Amino acid sequence: MIECNLAIDIGASSGRVMAGWIESEQIQLIEVHRFANEMIQKGNRVCWDVSYLFAEIKKGIQLCREKGLRPTSIGVDTWAVDFVLLDEHDRLVTDAVTYRDPRTDGMMEKVFRYCRERSIIYERTGI
Structure with missing residues (x-):
């Protein structure tokens, strides 16, 4: 089996699992798994389907074995501003409400009343 590093990218419309390793002094990259990511309506909120995304990530890791790859590390990149809260047993306490949910409509205008610059x-938050 080839030892590799996995990069998991969860974007606003799709996700993918990429494997990379160095062979003959060159970086080798392959897309192991790509999957759709769609926002879902939960009550009056627009959310990410965390259970589905986790299942797809695990599927991508399993596909590595089928391709003769053995991950030695895994890095995950997501949306940067969305989050979920977990309890002391690592269970979801909240849904993963998306940054595109209307709950934040008009918030930047309110912020700019207090901070006009x-x-x-951007300097403090990076976004």
């Missing part, structure tokens, strides 16, 4: 907000 947009560059300061």
Whole structure:
């Protein structure tokens, strides 16, 4: 089996599991698994389907074995501003409400009432 590093990228419309390793002093990259990512309506909120995404990530890891790959590390990149809360047993306490949910409509205008320098907000948050 080839030892590799996995990069998992969860974007706003799709996700993918990429494997990379060095062979003959060159970086080798392959897409192991790609899957759709769609926001779902849960009550009056627009959310990410965390259970589905986790299942697809696990599927991608399993596909590595079928391709003769053995991950030695895994890195995950997601949306940067969305989150879930977990309890002391690592169970979801909240849904993963998306940054595109209307609950945040008009918030930046409210923020700019208190901080008129947009560059300061970017400097402090990166977004």
